[in-house]
Amino acid sequence: MLLFFILGLFVHFVFFGSIFDIYFTSPLVHGMTPQFTPLPPPAKRLVLFVADGLRADTLYELDENGNSRAPFIRNIIMHEGSWGLSHTRVPTESRPGHVALIAGFYEDVSAVAKGWKENPVEFDSLINESKYTWSWGSPDILTMFAKGAYGDHVFTYTYDADSEDFGAHDVTKLDTWVFDKVKEFFHAARNNQSLFSKLNEEKIVFFLHLLGIDTNGHAHRPSSREYKDNIKLVDAGMKEMVSILEHFYGNDGKTAFIFTSDHGMTDWGSHGAGHPSETLTPFVTWGAGIKYPQKVSAQKFDDAFLKEWRLESWKRQDIHQADIAPLMASLIGVPFPLNSVGILPVDYLNNTDLFKAESMFTNAIQILEQFKVKMTQKKEVTLPFLFIPFKLLPESKQLNIVRKARSYIKQRKYDEAVSLCKELIHLALKGLSYYHTYDRFFLAINVVLGFLGWTSYAFLLIIKSHFNLTRGVNKEVKKPSHLLSCSCIAIGVFVAFFLLLQDCPWTYYIYCLLPVPIWYAVLREFQVIQDFVTLLLTVPPSYFVGYLLVFILGIEILVLSFFYRYMLTAGLLAFAGWPFITQLWTRAKSISLSWIFFSLLLAAFPLMPVVGRKPDIFLVMGAGLLVLLLSLCVLTSLIKRKDSFINEELLLHLFQMLSVVLSMCVTYSTHSSLRKKQGLPLLNQIISWLILAFSLVLPLLSPTSLFERLFSILLSLMSTYILLSTGYEALFPLVLSCLMFVWIQVEQETLQQRGISCKQKVTSVRFTCSTDITQFRQLYLDDVRRAFFLVFFLVTAFFGTGNIASVNSFDLASVYCFLTVFSPFMMGALMMWKILIPFVLVMCAFEAVQLTTQLSSKRDFNVEQGRAGVVWNEKWRVCTCAVTVS
Numbered sequence: 097m098l099l100f101f102i103l104g105l106f107v108h109f110v111f112f113g114s115i116f117d118i119y120f121t122s123p124l125v126h127g128m129t130p131q132f133t134p135l136p137p138p139a140k141r142l143v144l145f146v147a148d149g150l151r152a153d154t155l156y157e158l159d160e161n162g163n164s165r166a167p168f169i170r171n172i173i174m175h176e177g178s179w180g181l182s183h184t185r186v187p188t189e190s191r192p193g194h195v196a197l198i199a200g201f202y203e204d205v206s207a208v209a210k211g212w213k214e215n216p217v218e219f220d221s222l223i224n225e226s227k228y229t230w231s232w233g234s235p236d237i238l239t240m241f242a243k244g245a246y247g248d249h250v251f252t253y254t255y256d257a258d259s260e261d262f263g264a265h266d267v268t269k270l271d272t273w274v275f276d277k278v279k280e281f282f283h284a285a286r287n288n289q290s291l292f293s294k295l296n297e298e299k300i301v302f303f304l305h306l307l308g309i310d311t312n313g314h315a316h317r318p319s320s321r322e323y324k325d326n327i328k329l330v331d332a333g334m335k336e337m338v339s340i341l342e343h344f345y346g347n348d349g350k351t352a353f354i355f356t357s358d359h360g361m362t363d364w365g366s367h368g369a370g371h372p373s374e375t376l377t378p379f380v381t382w383g384a385g386i387k388y389p390q391k392v393s394a395q396k397f398d399d400a401f402l403k404e405w406r407l408e409s410w411k412r413q414d415i416h417q418a419d420i421a422p423l424m425a426s427l428i429g430v431p432f433p434l435n436s437v438g439i440l441p442v443d444y445l446n447n448t449d450l451f452k453a454e455s456m457f458t459n460a461i462q463i464l465e466q467f468k469v470k471m472t473q474k475k476e477v478t479l480p481f482l483f484i485p486f487k488l489l490p491e492s493k494q495l496n497i498v499r500k501a502r503s504y505i506k507q508r509k510y511d512e513a514v515s516l517c518k519e520l521i522h523l524a525l526k527g528l529s530y531y532h533t534y535d536r537f538f539l540a541i542n543v544v545l546g547f548l549g550w551t552s553y554a555f556l557l558i559i560k561s562h563f564n565l566t567r568g569v570n571k572e573v574k575k576p577s578h579l580l581s582c583s584c585i586a587i588g589v590f591v592a593f594f595l596l597l598q599d600c601p602w603t604y605y606i607y608c609l610l611p612v613p614i615w616y617a618v619l620r621e622f623q624v625i626q627d628f629v630t631l632l633l634t635v636p637p638s639y640f641v642g643y644l645l646v647f648i649l650g651i652e653i654l655v656l657s658f659f660y661r662y663m664l665t666a667g668l669l670a671f672a673g674w675p676f677i678t679q680l681w682t683r684a685k686s687i688s689l690s691w692i693f694f695s696l697l698l699a700a701f702p703l704m705p706v707v708g709r710k711p712d713i714f715l716v717m718g719a720g721l722l723v724l725l726l727s728l729c730v731l732t733s734l735i736k737r738k739d740s741f742i743n744e745e746l747l748l749h750l751f752q753m754l755s756v757v758l759s760m761c762v763t764y765s766t767h768s769s770l771r772k773k774q775g776l777p778l779l780n781q782i783i784s785w786l787i788l789a790f791s792l793v794l795p796l797l798s799p800t801s802l803f804e805r806l807f808s809i810l811l812s813l814m815s816t817y818i819l820l821s822t823g824y825e826a827l828f829p830l831v832l833s834c835l836m837f838v839w840i841q842v843e844q845e846t847l848q849q850r851g852i853s854c855k856q857k858v859t860s861v862r863f864t865c866s867t868d869i870t871q872f873r874q875l876y877l878d879d880v881r882r883a884f885f886l887v888f889f890l891v892t893a894f895f896g897t898g899n900i901a902s903v904n905s906f907d908l909a910s911v912y913c914f915l916t917v918f919s920p921f922m923m924g925a926l927m928m929w930k931i932l933i934p935f936v937l938v939m940c941a942f943e944a945v946q947l948t949t950q951l952s953s954k955r956d957f958n959v960e961q962g963r964a965g966v967v968w969n970e971k972w973r974v975c976t977c978a979v980t981v982s
């Protein structure tokens with residue numbers, strides 16, 4: 097059994113890892129030659145302002161009095177430059193946002209997972225292509241591009257990472273720091289001959305990264321005064337920076353300016369996902385080579401933004417975030433970043449048609465280069481007769497388009513040249529994604545095969561050990577035939593040889609070879625399958641169809657709840673009706689009533705908004721009070737029941753109640769102190785960590801009586817959960833564990849219905865009396881139902897408050913009792929624990945159910961595993977469908 101368990105773990109790890117190989121692989125290729133336009137560029141230097149975490153609407157809209165929050169930027173839109181929205185992609189995090197901006201490609205998720213600060217993959221960027229770059233801002237962002245660049249032409253000025261404290265101080269100092277340093281820099285340059293001459297070179301970049309708005313958004317949300325005031329401060333600071341620069345260069349008109357942000361921010365102060373508030377960022381550009389404002393009478397946009405912002409008459413031009421990189425490169429005349437997939441937004445350029453056409457041509461060749469390299473790479477590692485080239489862009493067509501575009505430019509048909517280049521770019525990008533996902537289908541098939549095999553194997557094991565299949569007929573045990581093992585070995589060798597020929601990465605061997613032994617194990621049990629089918633045929637068809645329908649319906653609800661949280665509500669409502677179907681209602685009215693009550697109560701949670709959007713500290717306090725009330729009731733009932741209530745037990749119980757009270761106090765005082773901007777008090781921080789540490793130890797000291805142990809676990813976990821809560825979610829584990837407690841009793845009732853278990857009160861079951869697991873009873877349909885309940889409750893525990901969604905969007909407010917200085921890993925670990933707490937409660941309850949129903953947990957685990965496998969496969973199927981559709 098242990099071997100089976102380890103094998104199962106291995107299989108699941110392999111298939112989990114496969115996601116990263118199949119879906120999240122780096123799109124980058126290397127070996128292209130740099131491409132640049134052979135015409136003099138309009139600007140000598142470029143200034144890039146990135147206001148981290150600034151959403152478009154808060155910048156562009158007018159305040160209550162009809163004034164702009166950013167008068168300088170608004171003035172530019174109306175009198176000096178061009179503007180629009182920059183559409184970013186998921187994940188809307190700082191790192192991928194900046195990579196798209198400066199290097200022109202959308203980073204894959206694995207790069208984000210591999211490291212925040214260093215470069216997991218080598219890539220080229222505008223900063224690398226520049227002659228010199230000076231940058232000021234957060235160390236997390238600047239070092240990323242400095243490391244990627246070769247030579248010593250990138251200069252970075254950063255503050256300590258410790259300054260990024262969400263709780264304390266006025267974080268606008270992150271921005272004033274940058275502005276002050278730039279001022280000092282230009283002041284010093286006047287007396288520094290070598291710096292002065294560097295500053296007068298061409299192709300130079302100044303990059304100002306402004307983190308204050310992002311930090312204020314996380315700490316106070318974008319609707320706050322702090323966030324909006326920070327925008328004003330950045331606007332004023334930029335005005336000053338621009339005038340200093342213009343003054344330094346004597347208004348030579350050779351500077352181009354770009355102002356944008358890496359991502360937006362949700363109303364509840366997070367980013368990472370694909371909500372419009374996160375993906376819509378401002379883009380304003382002016383100066384050398386940029387078009388002046390264009391007055392228009394009507395604009396074609398579906399949204400109501402233009403009207404809202406009163407910018408209807410100034411032409412808005414939206415772009416994709418990665419398009420900014422080629423725009424910047426063409427402005428100062430450096431080669432386009434090698435891995436850029438951005439398309440030059442020619443409408444922004446104030447230049448000759450020849451320049452636009454030539455730049456577009458360069459852009460097309462640069463992207464075509466990537467396509468060629470990618471195709472060559474794929475071709476080299478694929479067997480010639482298996483290689484299916486991208487049909488829309490064969491070599492002849494490439495040559496044809498390039499030649500045609502060249503001749504158009506010669507004939508001065510510039511518009512035709514531009515549109516032809518655009519067509520080539522679109523084809524090349526399509527081809528790039530074609531080769532990038534070339535292996536996806538093949539790998540996905542293998543993984544699905546493996547999973548199906550594993551699920552069937554787990555299922556067969558259960559059938560074998562729990563059903564009396566032979567039914568008296570003494571069949572001779574057939575030895576598995578040599579034919580089967582030989583053919584499996586042959587298939588394995590063939591697959592390995594096939595992969596070897598194609599020069600596949602080692603992980604492919606695992607994905608492709610793993611299904612072979614699994615299916616061998618399944619097929620070896622052919623006799624069992626045959627017997628099971630004969631057994632099934634004896635069941636009346638109407639029964640069979642009925643069970644099958646219930647089964648499919650249950651699985652569908654589970655799968656759908658991954659996508660729509662309200663399906664959990666539907667499931668819980670069905671649970672509430674369950675006692676009426678069985679005889680439970682007639683036998684145990686009070687238990688049934690509480691089951692219905694708590695199911696309905698829990699059903700309300702998935703309907704509420706995702707955690708963190710509406711903080712309400714009073715609900716957290718309410719949850720704490722309820723816990724205290726409940727524990728008082730439990731305490732009195734325990735004292736009543738036991739004459740000899742041991743002192744230590746009482747002490748432990750009181751201590752746990754005290755920790756709940758403490759965590760309530762800490763949460764309250766931390767949140768009020770943060771609201772007053774006094775930071776996180778050290779004492780609060782210490783108490784929080786102590787409560788967390790004790791909560792892991794205290795339940796172990798509790799008495800081994802099932803009920804008391806469970807209650808002690810609940811108290812401990814609740815004290816931590818309160819510390820990590822910001823709103824209604826604090827009530828969730830409480831309601832969940834009440835339902836779990838009723839569940840334990842319900843299961844005991846159903847077992848008694850079958851006359852199996854001797855009546856044993858839940859309160860009197862002890863953990864120490866090890867149940868004899870060799871006495872298996874037969875598996876009933878009830879066990880399948882129980883396994884389904886478990887899986888359903890686990891899914892509810894995960895998605896009940898929408899916690900999963902807030903992990904990727906990092907709702908930082910929930911960890912403020914523990915730390916306020918930005919530290920992704922510590923914060924991630926705390927958030928993870930918050931998500932795991934309801935999960936732990938369900939698992940404990942399930943263990944208790946196992947104990948009271950006296951069945952080895954391994955059996956149900958198998959059923960659950962089979963179930964999970966099916967769920968997984970279903971999900972996989974849905975995912976692959978979604979991918980193929982898109």
Ligand SMILES: [Zn+2]
Nearest residue numbers: 148149190358
């Ligand atoms: Zn950011």
Ligand SMILES: [Zn+2]
Nearest residue numbers: 149310314367
């Ligand atoms: Zn952020």
